[in-house]
Amino acid sequence: MAIANLHDFLFTFFKANHCDILENRGDKLSIQLTDKMDEYLLNRPFYWQYVKKLGLQGEPGKITLLTNPLLDDEEGEPIHFGSPRLQQIFRLLDEEGKFVRLYQMVQVDQQTALVPWLVLNIKVSFIGKQKKEAIKSIGINMINGGMINNIIDQLEKIQWDTKIPDFCYNLSPLIRLKSSYQRIIQLIEKELQETEHDWAIESWRHMEEEKKLLDYFYQTDKKDYTALYKKESEAIEALYRPQIAISIINGGIFHMTQSTSLNQLLD
Amino acid sequence: MQIDLKRDVDFIEKLDQKVKDDGSFSSWELFHLSYQASVNNLTTDFKGLRSPTLLPHVTFLTHQLECAEQVLDDMNGRAILADEVGLGKTIEAGLILKEYMLRGLVKKALILVPASLVNQWAMELTQKFYIPVTTSRKRPVWDQDNIMITSIDTAKRQQHKDIILEQNYDFVLVDEAHKLKNHQTKNYQFIRALQKKYCLLLTATPIQNKLSDIFNLVSILKPGYLGDYQTFTEKFGKNHKTLEHDAHLKQLIQKVMVRNRREDTGIDWTKRNVETVWIDFTAEEREAYNNLKEITEQSSHFAAITYLRELCSSREACYVSIKKNLLQENKENKEDYAAFLKCIEKLPNHSKALKVVELIQSMNDKCIIFTEYRATQVYLQWILQQNGITSVPFRGGFKRGKKDWMRQLFQEKAQVLIATEAGGEGINLQFCNNMINYDLPWNPMRLEQRIGRIHRYGQTEDVNIYNFAIKDTIEDHILRLLYEKIQLFQRVVGNLDAILSDLQLTNIETEVEKIFQESKTDGEIKIKIDNLSAVISNAQDYYEQEEQHGNRESS
Known part of the structure; x- marks a missing residue:
């Protein structure tokens, strides 16, 4: 939102x-x-x-x-x-607002276990002739490896605190932090590989066209222009060569009750 | 084809470290605000503008939106905006700047405009685009992140220049960029030396003279893009016609230049009604005119023709200028002139001025009067006031603040604005739709500029233009032989300056003066002016054909 x-x-x-x-x-x-x-x-x-x-x-x-x-x-x-x-x-x-470690605010009078989730808000940028960006919000349950999309919408409905509530304790993750991270990234990369990237084809074509125009203009015998030509040619590559960048906007570990955790997956 | 993939390597390392160190973490609020801000700053589409929805109080025209999209999407923010006069280049530039600011790509900008337009630009950017701007006043601060509006003349002054050249600008804009066509000037080298990411050059006349003009403009945006100067001139010479005939060059230029013409915009332009108001001299005035003509024919001094023009404008203008010249030099027919001055002292109110009073009283609406002479301006103000008509003066020499003040007085209080020629540039008066050309300049370009003050984008009414001319005088010749022939009043504003410089007629005024001076009879004058207008008129036709040809080729 x-x-x-x-x-x-x-x-x-x-x-x-x-x-x-x-x-x-x-x-x-x-x-x-x-x-x-x-x-x-x-x-x-x-x-x-x-x-x-x-x-x-x-x-x-x-x-x-x-x-x-x-x-x-x-x-x-x-x-x-x-x-x-x-x-x-x-x-x-x-x-x-980059790094968080948050606990669901609950009022309980008996020992309650909290399940750790790694949540990442990720920006995917498609950069070529033009630029387009998309945001993904993905969470992974660090106990069982279940993943869900748009987790931020769910998190918005819950109250969070930086301190662990009374009577609560953290379950130890079975999937390590870095592995959890990798699983999310792999999911995104797989999706990217399965998508058609017309924009990139277009941008590549444009790059070739610009280079052709440049060649036309430097059709000269004089050698002095080679340096200038090279510089311009590199500038064209920098501008049009298609690229996808994955960057993390923010993220961290969310500890939530088992029932919340279950609801995440059901929604 | 191959797509490079760039991964984030930083985040997980840092998060991992923080968890291990039991370091400090953000609150939910800040985490969530940060996410919201990112969504807000997201460029969700390859194409399309975000600012129009954020600025619902402005109605943007299709060609303006298209121009902004083209510059943002296809030109990577480096472009020449070359719409014809009055199509809203300022709006296009504002849209582009706002988009970049929305995407967080521009924080620091330098906007270089003519000194007389600094306030107007500031007003447009703040009121239309909600862009907070700073104008250079006594002590401008250059080294902060801001949107600074100033003039090239201020910026290149020694005390500012060095610090400006040290700045890294995200965005540089130069209005009236045709002044940069010569790469040897200080202005050109200054702009070239600025450190800039995005750059817009605004001009209605990108090619004024020769192809090298455009070469120099493009070299500011993309040095080397058109090759080097030498190769370019060798290849394309200095003739501008080649542009239409070299598809490669044209294609290249279209990638850095947006040019809309009035007829392409699909907007209903308000009508332009042009009326010539012919005036007869009274018998006394006629006698004085003939008298002066006789005296001037005896000497070939160039001022002689000026005296005649001045007498057609007002007794005062003529009086002041003869008197000044008589004092200065030891002139031939000094006695004749002195006697003549005595004679015109007795003249009653000028027939033309009386006609102005009559016309303004009948129109009961705001009106701008243009005159060539200061003395006439003062005289007109006096005679209007005598007849209960409120007026304000306007001159090019006024300070910026005074110009704004006069404009505002005219808009809110006075019925008439009386401007001298120099006032023709640099203010927009779209709220007024009547114009009297009390006397005609001999340079058609200046007339175009006059008309452009009111007949431009933003004008909602039909525009009425009244050209005053006195029968059987020097004015008669100019109006009938020059202006009517080249159809200046009917044609849309645009390429006249390009045509004139193409014909090497940049100083048409001198040309006309020469004709009057060197001709022995009225008949000779007629033939010569007729020839001159025929040349211009032919070039106009040729130019229009070329443009149509060019448009076909590009579409």
């Missing part, structure tokens, strides 16, 4: 980063930053260097974001999809 409402997204983001929200209207958000967020968002490294060197208490800044870009407010900073500030926040999230 993509971001449905930018304002709510930002609110959750600053809350999750332990910032106080000073003002929250439908189109305006004022935030008291923490030291860490100030360092990251406000771009004043010298200030923080100085503060740390002298062992002082830093004074983190405030930020006001206007989620309606047409709002005329002198103090606020308009934020919209594509704006540098939002890109900066997305980049921070890339690092901040």
Whole structure:
């Protein structure tokens, strides 16, 4: 699921980063930053260097974001999809939200076993003349090796905590972490091999065509142009040679009760 | 064919290490936000734009969307946008920039536009595209991630230049890029030296003169793409006609250039009504005109013709300029001129100015008046005010802020904007659809620019253009023999400058002046101007045929 409402997204983001929200209207958000967020968002490294060197208490800044870009407010900073500030926040999230180890929040009064799942959100990029991307969210049960697609949709329905709940204990994985990872990747690669890649054929054809045009232009006896020709030819390869890249957006281990674990597979 | 596969090697190692070290992990919220952001930034389709759905308040035209898609999908963000004037190149550029920003591919951009257009660009990008921009004011900051709008002249100043050249830009845009056609200029070398990933060059006239123009533009985008300069010129010479005849070259250029013409856009352009308003001099004015003509015929000074033109515009314009010249030099027929000045001092209001008042009172709508002369501008403002008509002046020499202010005053308060020639460039006045050419420039290009101010994309009304000319004067010749013959008012704005430079007629004004100066009789003037317009008109026909030929070939 993509971001449905930018304002709510930002609110959750600053809350999750332990910032106080000073003002929250439908189109305006004022935030008291923490030291860490100030360092990251406000771009004043010298200030923080100085503060740390002298062992002082830093004074983190405030930020006001206007989620309606047409709002005329002198103090606020308009934020919209594509704006540098939002890109900066997305980049921070890339690092901040990368690795998890989470436990299902349950209230139990007897010993309860939790099943470990490795969950990976994976981006597959098809890069040629153009670029296309797809996201896969795959989970593998580290006890029995069962795998499911779009696991994120299921995880969204459950409450998670970074600490293991009382009376719960972790089952030890039978499939090691790295093997679990490999199984997911192999699944994706197998799928890729079974797909027709018209885009790649098209891109390859385009590459050949561009090279032909280049040849036509360098039909000259003078040897001085060989270096230039080579450079251009390489640039064409770099631009059009088809490539598939698999990268992990984020992921980690989710410990869940056996019944949740079973439901995952049944859904 | 072979597809390379690139795997992620980092993630699992790091995760494994973290588990072993019992390190710190993210919360569910941050994990989930990060996933959402990734979905949001995903390019789910090989083709297609994402910004139109995010910008529902803007209606994009089909050719603008297609242009943006073509640049993004086929040209990898390095292109010449060469639509004809008024088709919305700014919109196309804005769309492309926004798409790249949405995909997270552009964070730092440099937008180089004429100084007079800096504010207009800033307004369009913020209001239409929600792109936060910075304009270079007193102390521009170059070394941050931002979308900076400035002029080439500011950017290449010594105190800025070095730091700008150190920056790594994701996106560089140059408006009015035809000014870069000469690779020996400082501007050209500056643009070439910028470190840039994506690059857009905007111009309505990609080939102004010779094929090497396009070679130089393309070399900014893809150095070496058309080979080297020497080989290129050897192969294609300097004649521009070859472009249509060399399929290979054409194909290459089509891969880096988008050019839409009005007729291809499929949009209903509002109509352009052109009316010539003929005016008779009063007996007194006629006498003064003939009098001046006699004096000027005695000397071949080039200013002599100017005096006649000025008298057709206003007594004031003529007076100021004769007076200035008389003071400066020791002139022949000084006494004659002095006597003439005495005589025109007594003239009542100019017939043409009275006609303007009459016309504006009858139209009861906003109107732009263009004149060639400052003195006429002042005089017109005065006479309009005498008749209870509000007006604001506009000159090229105004500072940026004053220009914006005048434009706004015109839009909100005044009925009339009186502009001198230099004001013709660089502001868009689509909210007005009446234009009076109070006097005609002798360079058809400038007339095209005037019309382009109001008859452009965004104009919703039919455009009325009134050309004022006084019968049996120098104006009469120009209008009948030059403008009507080349059908400037009927033809769509576009390739005239290319045609003129093709004919080596870049300075048509001097050409016409020469004709007036060197001809002994009115008959001779007529024949010569007639010949001149015939040449232009033929070239126009030829050009249009070529373009049709070219279009067929490309489709």
